[in-house]
Amino acid sequence: MTNYFKTPLTRRQCLGLLAKAGSSSAILGAAGIFGLTNIPLNASPVTLKPLQGKHRKVLILGAGISGLTAAYELERAGYSCTILEASHRIGGRVLTLRHGDFIDELGTPQICPFDDAPNLYFNAGAARIPAHHTGILHYCRTLGVELQLFSNHNKNCYTQDDAAFNGQPVRIREYEADMRGFIGELLAKSATAGSTLDQAFNEQDLDKFIQFARAYGDLDANLTYRGTDRAGYAAGGVTSPAILKQPRSLPDLLRSDFCTGAMHFAEIADQAPALMTPSGGMDSIVKAFLRQLTTPVHLHCQVSNIQLLPQGVAITYLKQGESYTEQADYCLNCIPAQLVSGIESNLPADYVAIMRQLGRGKLTKIGLQAKQRFWEQEDIYSGISWTKQDITQIWYPHHDAFKAKGILLGAYSWEPQISDRFAAMTHQQRLATAIAQGTKVHANYGQYIENGVSVCWQRMNHMLGCGAVWTEELQKTGFELLQAPAGNHYLIGDQLSMHPGWQEGAVRSAWHALADIEQRETLRTGARA
Amino acid sequence: MNKIWLVFMLLSSTALADSKQPDARYCLVCHGSAAQGNVAIKAPNLAILPDWYLRQQFIAFRNNWRGNAADDAHGKEMQAVANTMNDAEIDQAIAFIRRRAPVKLPISVNTTADIQHGRQLYQQCQACHGANGEGNAQLHAPPLAGQHNWYLVQQLSAFKNGWRGNQSDDSYGQIMRQFAQSLANDQAIADVVAYIDSLPPTQPLVRTTQ
Numbered sequence: 001m002t003n004y005f006k007t008p009l010t011r012r013q014c015l016g017l018l019a020k021a022g023s024s025s026a027i028l029g030a031a032g033i034f035g036l037t038n039i040p041l042n043a044s045p046v047t048l049k050p051l052q053g054k055h056r057k058v059l060i061l062g063a064g065i066s067g068l069t070a071a072y073e074l075e076r077a078g079y080s081c082t083i084l085e086a087s088h089r090i091g092g093r094v095l096t097l098r099h100g101d102f103i104d105e106l107g108t109p110q111i112c113p114f115d116d117a118p119n120l121y122f123n124a125g126a127a128r129i130p131a132h133h134t135g136i137l138h139y140c141r142t143l144g145v146e147l148q149l150f151s152n153h154n155k156n157c158y159t160q161d162d163a164a165f166n167g168q169p170v171r172i173r174e175y176e177a178d179m180r181g182f183i184g185e186l187l188a189k190s191a192t193a194g195s196t197l198d199q200a201f202n203e204q205d206l207d208k209f210i211q212f213a214r215a216y217g218d219l220d221a222n223l224t225y226r227g228t229d230r231a232g233y234a235a236g237g238v239t240s241p242a243i244l245k246q247p248r249s250l251p252d253l254l255r256s257d258f259c260t261g262a263m264h265f266a267e268i269a270d271q272a273p274a275l276m277t278p279s280g281g282m283d284s285i286v287k288a289f290l291r292q293l294t295t296p297v298h299l300h301c302q303v304s305n306i307q308l309l310p311q312g313v314a315i316t317y318l319k320q321g322e323s324y325t326e327q328a329d330y331c332l333n334c335i336p337a338q339l340v341s342g343i344e345s346n347l348p349a350d351y352v353a354i355m356r357q358l359g360r361g362k363l364t365k366i367g368l369q370a371k372q373r374f375w376e377q378e379d380i381y382s383g384i385s386w387t388k389q390d391i392t393q394i395w396y397p398h399h400d401a402f403k404a405k406g407i408l409l410g411a412y413s414w415e416p417q418i419s420d421r422f423a424a425m426t427h428q429q430r431l432a433t434a435i436a437q438g439t440k441v442h443a444n445y446g447q448y449i450e451n452g453v454s455v456c457w458q459r460m461n462h463m464l465g466c467g468a469v470w471t472e473e474l475q476k477t478g479f480e481l482l483q484a485p486a487g488n489h490y491l492i493g494d495q496l497s498m499h500p501g502w503q504e505g506a507v508r509s510a511w512h513a514l515a516d517i518e519q520r521e522t523l524r525t526g527a528r529a
Numbered sequence: 530m531n532k533i534w535l536v537f538m539l540l541s542s543t544a545l546a547d548s549k550q551p552d553a554r555y556c557l558v559c560h561g562s563a564a565q566g567n568v569a570i571k572a573p574n575l576a577i578l579p580d581w582y583l584r585q586q587f588i589a590f591r592n593n594w595r596g597n598a599a600d601d602a603h604g605k606e607m608q609a610v611a612n613t614m615n616d617a618e619i620d621q622a623i624a625f626i627r628r629r630a631p632v633k634l635p636i637s638v639n640t641t642a643d644i645q646h647g648r649q650l651y652q653q654c655q656a657c658h659g660a661n662g663e664g665n666a667q668l669h670a671p672p673l674a675g676q677h678n679w680y681l682v683q684q685l686s687a688f689k690n691g692w693r694g695n696q697s698d699d700s701y702g703q704i705m706r707q708f709a710q711s712l713a714n715d716q717a718i719a720d721v722v723a724y725i726d727s728l729p730p731t732q733p734l735v736r737t738t739q
Contacts, residue, residue, distance in 0.1 A: 107608070302557065303562070304557070318557075341568065341569035342557075342559070342565075342570065344565070355569065360569075423602070423605065423609075424605050461555065461558060
C-alpha cells in the first residue's frame with residue numbers, strides 16, 4: 001500500500017484510489033455482462049421460431065435451471081423434449097430443504113429433520129438473486145414467482161475475529177462507523193494540507209471533498225472523529241439524551257480482518273443490495289417451471305454413453321439397473337463436466353480434455369433449526385454475521401419475523417480447504433462444529449439449536465461439485481471450445497458461463513445454445529426451400 | 530420411546546428408499562459409466578480389478594487404512610462411502626461392477642519418462658504383481674496393467690508419503706510401502722509407471738469367489 005494518508009491528496013491520486021476501490025477493469029468487465037454499465041442489456045430471451053409441423057426431438061440431460069429453461073423455450077416452439085435426470089429430484093443446485101427431504105450426499109446421507117412448517121426451510125444451494133440477473137428474473141416475472149427482499153448486509157449483525165477485541169463479537173454497525181470515522185478524518189486532514197500537489201483540486205473541489213470526508217466519517221466541525229450515533233448509543237437516545245459509544249482505536253480495528261474482506265462483501269457486483277429471493281424458498285422457481293412444462297422429466301436416469309451421430313445424438317442411460325438408448329436431433333447436456341469426463345462417449349478428445357481440467361467447486365452449507373428466534377432479541381432481522389472461524393457466516397432468516405422457530409444458516413464456506421474439513425466430518429460432527437463456533441458469535445447458541453442439515457456440495461451425488469472452477473488460463477484457451485457444440489451436442493449449465501454457481505449463468509448458457517440451434521434450424525429450412 | 534418410534538417411521542419413509550439405490554449406482558458417478566475410472570474425480574479404473582481386491586480395498590477404507598490422512602481428500606471421499614456399506618452391499622456393488630461391459634481406454638504416453646529405467650525398477654515389482662502386471666491373488670497384489678497411469682503415480686506417492694501402508698494392522702499395505710519408499714523420487718515413479726503402461730494387455734480377468 002502506498003502512503004496516501006501521509007502526503008496531500010491530488011486529483012490523480014484520488015482517481016487512482018477510486019479505481020482501486022471500486023471500478024477496476026475486472027469489476028467493470030463483470031458488470032458489463034449483466035448490463036450494470038450504462039449500456040442497457042435488457043433480458044430478451046431467445047425466441048425460437050415455431051417448428052410448424054417439423055419434428056425435432058431434443059434430449060436434455062439434467063433437470064437443473066439450465067435444463068428447465070431449455071425445455072420451457074423449446075417446447076413452446078414445438079420441439080419435443082425429454083429431460084433425463086440422474087438424481088431423485090428436480091432442481092439441481094436449487095435445493096430448498098424441508099421436513100423429510102432426502103439429502104443424497106455420498107457417505108453422509110440425511111433426511112431433513114426440520115419441523116413440518118412452511119417457514120422452516122433452508123436454501124442449501126442458490127439463495128439470492130441480484131437485480132441485474134435479468135435472465136432468471138425474466139422467468140420469475142413471466143412464471144409468476146413471488147419475490148421477497150433478501151439482505152446480505154445488516155449493520156446489526158456481528159463480526160467476530162479471534163485476533164481482535166479479545167475474540168468478542170462486535171456489531172458491524174460499530175465497526176463500520178469507527179472505521180469510516182478514521183478514514184474520513186485521514187482524508188479530510190490530508191486534503192487540507194494541500195501543498196506541493198502535482199495537480200491540486202481547485203478550491204471548490206477541495207471544499208466538496210472535505211464535506212464528503214466529513215459526511216463519510218461523521219466528523220465534528222474540527223474534522224475530528226469523536227464517535228457517532230451511527231454506531232448506536234451506549235445509553236439513552238429516545239426519551240433521555242443520547243450517550244455515544246466510545247470509538248475503538250484504529251490499531252484495534254485493524255487487528256480484525258473484517259476491514260480487508262467481509263466489510264466490502266456487499267460491494268461485490270453480484271452481492272450488492274437490493275437482492276431478492278423467492279417467497280417460500282428458491283425452489284419456487286423450479287415449481288413455477290414445472291407448472292408450465294409438459295416435457296416429461298424422468299428421474300433416476302443415469303447417462304452411461306453419449307454418441308454423436310451424423311444427424312443427431314444417441315444417449316444411453318441406466319434406469320433401475322436396465323439400460324435404455326434414445327436418439328434425438330439435439331442433446332443439451334447440463335451434466336457437470338467432471339462427470340461427463342467419466343461417461344463413455346465419442347465426443348472429441350480436445351473437448352473432453354477441457355472438461356477434465358475444470359476444478360470441482362468445494363462449498364459447504366449447514367442449516368440449523370432454532371427453537372427460538374433469539375436473534376430478534378438482539379435486533380437482528382435478516383442479514384449475515386461474519387466470523388474468521390470455519391463456519392465463516394451465520395445467516396438470519398429474511399422472512400417470518402416473530403414466528404416461533406426459524407432456520408439459520410449456521411455455516412457457509414467456499415474455501416476449498418475449509419469445505420474439505422467439513423466433508424471429512426460426520427454429520428453430527430459438522431453440527432457440533434457449527435454450534436461450537438457459532439457460540440463465539442451468540443452466547444448460549446447451542447441451547448437454541450434443535451437439529452440441522454449439512455451439505456458438502458463436492459460430495460453431493462450426481463454433482464460432486466458446486467460451480468465449475470475455471471483457471472484464468474483455461475478460460476482463455478478452453479471456454480469457447482467447450483461452449484461450441486460438438487456435433488449436435490451442447491454442454492450447458494452455469495459451468496459454461498462466466499458466473500458458475502449462479503442461476504443467471506445457467507439461464508444465459510441455455511439461451512446461448514438455443515440461439516445456436518435456432519440458427520441451424522433456419523439454415524436447414526433455408527437449404528430445403 | 531417416542532423417539533425410537535419416530536426414527537423407525539423416518540427410516541421406513543419413501544425418502545430413505547431413495548437412499549438405497551439398486552445396484553450400487555453410486556459407484557459409476559465417480560468411477561465412470563463403465564467403472565473405467567475418471568481422471569477429473571481421480572477415481573481409478575475398477576473394471577480391471579478382481580473381486581477379491583475390490584473387497585479388500587473396501588475393508589481397507591473401513592479399517593481406516595486408506596482415507597485416514599487429513600489432506601487425502603479423494604481417499605476420504607471413498608472412505609465416506611465405504612463406511613456406509615455393509616458386507617452384503619459391498620458384494621452387491623462388486624457384482625454390479627462386474628456386469629459393466631468393458632470399454633477401451635485411450636493410451637496416453639508419458640514422453641518424459643525413461644521406460645528402460647522403469648523396466649529395471651519394475652523387476653522388484655514383478656515378484657508380487659507379475660511380469661505382465663497381471664497381479665497375484667495369493668499374494669494379495671492387484672493387477673496394474675490397464676490401470677490409469679495418473680492413478681498409479683498417485684498411489685505410489687500415497688504409499689511413499691504414508692497415506693497408505695502406514696498402519697500396523699495393514700500388513701499388505703506395509704509391504705507395499707517399503708517398496709514405494711525405495712523409489713528415489715518423482716522421476717523414478719514416472720519411469721516405473723511408464724513401463725507398466727507399456728505392458729501388453731493382460732488376459733481376461735480370472736474371476737474368483739475368494
